[in-house]
Amino acid sequence: MGSSGSSATSEFPVVADPAAPAATPAQVAEPEHRPSGFARLLIFVGFVFALLVLSCFGLRAINVLPSFDNPFADQTTDRSQPVLLESMRDLHRYVAADGTFQVIVDLQENRDNIPDFLVNRRTLFVGSGTVETYVDFSTLAGDALKIDEEKKTIELTLPPPQQSSASLDMQRSYVVAEERGLFDRIGDAFRDDPAKQQRVYQMAQEKITEAARASGLDERARENTQRMLESLFARLGYTTVTVTFTSP
Structure with missing residues (x-):
């Protein structure tokens, strides 16, 4: 039989070589997880608050700021009325x-x-x-x-x-x-x-x-x-x- 001018190419499925080494985990592409914008905002606010607290304690240690009172300490309120003079007499x-x-x-x-x-x-x-x-x-x-x-x-x-x-x-x-x-x-x-x-x-x-x-x-x-x-x-x-x- 005669052959045509353009040789036909047969396509067959590619079969992986069993002897070839398996791909390592580093070679497997993982999806990139990044914190959301709200989470980054919370982290930033927490960092700033911690920085402020440490600064206040540092200033208190060097007596720049006054000492902090306990907000739940017991308090006594005197609501007594003024003293009234009822009588006065000379003693002999x-x-x-x-x-x-x-x-x-x-x-x-x-x-x-x-x-x-x-x-x-x-x-x-x-x-x-x-x-x-x-x-x-x-x-x-x-x-x-x-x-x-x-x-x-x-x-x-x-x-x-x-x-x-x-x-x-x-x-x-x-x-x-x-x-x-x-x-x-x-x-x-x-x-x-x-x-x-x-x-x-x-x-x-x-x-x-x-x-x-x-x-x-x-x-x-x-x-x-x-x-x-x-x-x-x-x-x-x-x-x-x-x-x-x-x-x-």
């Missing part, structure tokens, strides 16, 4: 002696025919208070002072020393223990009765005031008053000062 007394006393008040309140575990209130209170003993010069009569300029003598007739009521020191007074019955605890959960607490304070004041009367404060007040007047008039040139206290 000389406080000659005072005494500090301590008393333990054991007050129990219960009801008859009711068990203590139901209705009972027992308060153990330690009260500390001060009692003053003074001489009131405002009650002196016209003839209470007798002066002899030639002999340089003075005779004084004074009223007896008086004793003030006990003044409790609340910084040194405290409740040691308090027992309450079941019904009392339930009632206290719904109401507060400051009168009961005031009753304990009043008892402590009364007991301290009564104890001060038997403590010898009056005698010490007489001695201190006499020494004070003798020293005062001795500086004025008087040689003899006689102080007499009237009977209570």
